[in-house]
Amino acid sequence: MKIFLKNSIGQIASTYAVMCLIFAIISTLRGVTAIPIMRFFELFILAVIGGVLMEFAFGKCVFKQLSDIKRVSLFIAPFAVITFLCAVIFQWITEYQSISVYLKFIGIFLGCGLLSVLLFEIEHRIKGKEYTKKLKEYQNKEFDNA
Amino acid sequence: MILKLIEDIKIKQTQVTIEYKEKDIKVDKLIDFVTHLDELDDNIMASCDGQIHSLNIRDILYIESVDRKTFCYTYSEVYESNLKLYEIEEKYQFTDMMRISKSTIVNLKKIDSLKPDFGGKILATMENGEKLYISRQYSPLLKEKLGIGGKRL
Numbered sequence: 117m118k119i120f121l122k123n124s125i126g127q128i129a130s131t132y133a134v135m136c137l138i139f140a141i142i143s144t145l146r147g148v149t150a151i152p153i154m155r156f157f158e159l160f161i162l163a164v165i166g167g168v169l170m171e172f173a174f175g176k177c178v179f180k181q182l183s184d185i186k187r188v189s190l191f192i193a194p195f196a197v198i199t200f201l202c203a204v205i206f207q208w209i210t211e212y213q214s215i216s217v218y219l220k221f222i223g224i225f226l227g228c229g230l231l232s233v234l235l236f237e238i239e240h241r242i243k244g245k246e247y248t249k250k251l252k253e254y255q256n257k258e259f260d261n262a
Numbered sequence: 263m264i265l266k267l268i269e270d271i272k273i274k275q276t277q278v279t280i281e282y283k284e285k286d287i288k289v290d291k292l293i294d295f296v297t298h299l300d301e302l303d304d305n306i307m308a309s310c311d312g313q314i315h316s317l318n319i320r321d322i323l324y325i326e327s328v329d330r331k332t333f334c335y336t337y338s339e340v341y342e343s344n345l346k347l348y349e350i351e352e353k354y355q356f357t358d359m360m361r362i363s364k365s366t367i368v369n370l371k372k373i374d375s376l377k378p379d380f381g382g383k384i385l386a387t388m389e390n391g392e393k394l395y396i397s398r399q400y401s402p403l404l405k406e407k408l409g410i411g412g413k414r415l
Contacts, residue, residue: 241377244375247378251373254407
């Protein structure tokens with residue numbers, strides 16, 4: 117439980133950072149010049165739920181052995197529902213009758229998902245360079261015991 | 263750890279002195295390694311095309327267990343060994359061979375690059391371009407061996 121909470125804090129922090137970044141990009145693209153402070157608080161609530169859910173699905177504390185597809189499913193579906201509920205509660209969506217609003221919501225959700233994957237890929241590439249550097253250091257050690 | 267090598271023609275027999283502040287796991291491993299040095303055999307017997315070969319483990323890229331059979335992969339050939347994967351793991355624990363998943367042992371000296379992957383795994387690209395996954399279970403051990411910090415539980 118202690119490890120779960122510790123890891124969740126890290127997940128919440130990274131989720132919140134990604135959310136704020138995506139929100140800022142979308143707002144800028146839509147020509148929004150001012151963002152209400154409350155919006156960041158609302159995003160934080162979503163980030164807390166998302167971060168805990170992320171640790172629940174992808175962490176090793178709850179499910180030690182689970183396939184990647186199952187982990188992704190375990191995260192995406194509930195997070196989509198929670199995001200939609202937040203959108204309704206925080207009135208990000210106001211016109212419930214319009215199909216275009218729902219399509220826009222799905223589009224933004226998928227877009228955010230893709231952007232998150234892209235950010236993770238960039239992070240993995242940077243870490244990969246560090247790992248490879250350490251590997252080369254190991255391989256070039258004079259004390260060769262193979 | 264500092265490695266000091268002294269070449270002296272006057273010395274009749276090679277001697278190893280281990281100086282340590284505190285006897286920890288690393289020191290124990292070092293003692294174990296030196297003690298069993300004579301027992302270490304760099305070669306592994308494996309067959310290919312009906313012929314038995316003596317393979318040097320330095321030439322092996324990785325060893326994989328498929329359907330209870332053990333295969334050793336080199337740049338050009340695939341050899342079958344009679345040894346079980348756990349036996350190879352135990353026998354070559356002090357070398358650059360390292361278990362990376364339930365079914366694979368890799369030669370760390372033959373990895374070209376590493377990249378973290380989804381779900382805590384690490385993708386290893388071998389010198390021949392083949393890609394192997396280091397499972398979530400074994401990636402902390404690899405990080406520890408390479409001295410990569412930030413062990414995540």
